[in-house]
Amino acid sequence: MTAPAITASGLRRSFGDRVVLDGIDLDVPRGSVLALLGANGAGKTTVVKILSTLIRADAGSARIAGHDLDAEPGAVRAAIGVTGQFSAVDDLLTGHENLVLMADLHHLGRAEGRRRVAELLERFDLVDAAGKPASTYSGGMRRRLDLAMTLVGTPQVIFLDEPTTGLDPRSRRAMWDVVRGLVADGVTILLTTQYLEEADELADRIAVLDGGRIVAEGTSDELKRRIPGGHVLLRFTDARHLDAAARVVGPSSREGDALALRVPHDGDVRSLKALLDRLDGNGVAVDALSTHTPDLDDVFLSLTDRKAAAR
Structure with a gap:
């Protein structure tokens, strides 16, 4: 390996x-x-x-x-x-001169240095600005x-x-x-x-x-x-299916006055499939669904706040 x-x-x-x-x-x-x-x-x-x-x-x-x-x-x-x-x-040097300086510091030969500088100017879209001072x-x-x-x-x-x-x-x-x-x-x-x-x-x-x-x-x-708050939002066309889903899925909460049910979920695909299979097996028709997971802001704040509170 x-x-x-x-x-x-x-x-x-x-x-x-x-x-x-x-x-x-x-x-x-x-x-x-x-x-x-x-x-x-x-x-x-x-x-x-x-x-x-x-x-x-x-x-x-x-x-x-x-x-x-x-x-x-x-x-x-x-x-x-x-x-x-x-x-x-170095602001006093042009873009080209900055790269040539680095090539010299790396002891590249003259031909190899010119080739490498030209390649990098092209790669980083700096060809047109190569002759201008870096300060600009x-x-x-x-x-x-x-x-x-x-x-x-x-x-x-x-x-x-x-x-x-x-x-x-x-x-x-x-x-x-x-x-x-x-x-x-x-x-x-x-x-x-x-x-x-x-x-x-x-x-x-x-x-x-x-x-x-x-x-x-x-x-x-x-x-x-790892952060709590992830959930699946299930939407229904009538209250009958909403009530049936609430009995089938276990712990959940209703989404205000909407015909929707919020089910805690960690974003795992297998568990989502199992949830849908359970609903389908019980004859519950879901009109639409969306998944919601915490973002990295939530992760960062949760982990660092938790650590700070322990200190």
């Missing part, structure tokens, strides 16, 4: 008396996206800084792209790319250039630390398309974000960080099913 792209065990980090990370475990398969969610100060950026060799953990171990974080930091740096919350673009770029263009600079060295693993902060919705979605393209090429991404929609759109798995610990991890759907 292929080794995970990122593994971490028991990562701990304190700043003075403040414990920021209190034993973090991660396991990210190659060619996937893990989104790390957390409020400001939850430790998301600290995780990125440790895994990208910018700071050391107080305890714990990690391997990135098969390399031990402590024993092989140079090999780790050669295998990764990092795009932080704030752009690393819009927020979305700067973030695309920043990510293009990260890709000059063809990293296997990329850390994206809140990459769409401050972008308008159109620019944010353009960045999402870029991320999807990278994953399709086999790149592994650890994404930190405060945009829950972003995690929902991009992540194969989501980890919620709170109080220095990962308080929940799973796919978006798995996390949503």
